[in-house]
Amino acid sequence: MECTKCDQPAVMHAAYSGTHLCETHFRESVERRVRKRVREDDLLPASATPADPVTWVIGLSGGKDSTVLAQILAETFESDPRVELVALSIHEGIEEYRDESLEAARELVADLDVEHVTVEYEAEYGVRMDEVAAEDPLGMAPCAYCGVFRRDVLSKYADDLDADILLTGHNLDDEAETALMNVLEGDVSQMAKHFDASLGPFPERQAEPAFVPRAKPLRDVPEKEVALYAHLFDVPSHIAECPHAEESFRGEIQDLLLSLEDAHPGTRHSILAGYEELAKMAAERYRGEKTPELVSCSTCGAPTTGDRCRKCQLLDAVGTE
Structure with a gap:
């Protein structure tokens, strides 16, 4: 099959758009969607100058999504003095799995000449996820512990690195799921939080500076296209599932969404477009009516809605505090 835009052989078929794309036009398509999100989410504001650049901290796990995002942004803005890129990686204490993914991350940042900061749960909290998963003092899935610790590390170090935006590699499938x-x-309140987390900075959030705003420039790109981009253009990446992953509900949703997409191409895009509108309305309501005032955690000082943050509560449970 030939490319829809030229006479070269196609390397992929996008059923949701009806197009077949060759290697060149496929690459242009992915990178164009990332650049569009950078513009639409105002990640490079007019106030950024060579003398006062914007700092983007990229959560770099070493998996395909984060490495593809880092490579596209680094190559796109490598000659733009208004942008400073910093890669932030986390070692949760998952032997072999995270060791291999961080090796891919280190290889990538060396190629791109990007500053790279790595934080370990063991040094930060005195815990290793292999041990937490084995002991499981609260009877929760390992992801429930790890997600809290990860969010705390990303927020803390993004702030320490003076980030204007924290970027993560969530793709279209992740967001639609x-x-x-x-x-x-x-969960309407979670919809409101999702809007805050996914759409980057906006006026209301700037008035609440407790957290570095987040954005997801890959969220218009399907997972299979991210994987194909990494494969075709030799982006260093580690493709494997965490050995502690236990997200049965998400797995069911993933299977449902893929079957819907096969039967009705474009379903993922439609879900996300409608959801963002709903999330925006929910965020406006909850910020105006139900958002509790943030205070400092009595143990670590992190922003929280109660006396102690969830991270410190979990650390108590696993016996580190």
Whole structure:
């Protein structure tokens, strides 16, 4: 099959758009969508100058999504003095799995000449996820512990690195799955938080500087296209599932979404577009009516809505505090 835009052989078929793309036009398509999100989410504001550049901290796990995002942004803005890139990696204490992914991250940043900061749970909290998963003092899935610790590290170090924006490599499938999960669970308050987390800075958030705003420039790109980009253009990446992953509900949603996409191409895009509108309305309501005032955690000083943050509560449970 030939490329829809030229006479070269196609390397992929996008059923949602009806196009077949060769290697060159496929690469242009992915990179164009990332650049569009950078513009639409105002990640490079007019106030950024060579003398006062914007700092983007990229959460770099070493998996395909974060490495592809880092490579595209580094190559796109390598000659732009208004942008400073910093890669932030986390070692949770998962032997072999994270060791291999961080090796891919180190290889990438060396190629791109990007500053790289690595934080270990063991040094930061005195815990290793292999041990937490084995002991499981609260009877929760390992992801429930790890997600809290990861968010805390990303927020803390993004702030320490003077980040203007924290970027993560969530793709279209990730975002559509989360949207569908929140709708099926009827979790309107979580929809409001999702808008905050996914759409980057906006005026209301700037008035609440407790957290570095986050953005997801890959969220228009399907997972398979991210994987194909990494393969075709030799982006160093580690493709493997965490050995402690136990997200059965998300797995069911993933299977459902893929079957819907096969039968009705474009379903993921439609879900995310509608969800972002719903999330925006939910965020406006909850910020105006129900958002508790943030205070400092009595143990670590992190922003929280109660006396102690969730991270410190979990550290108590695993016996580190």
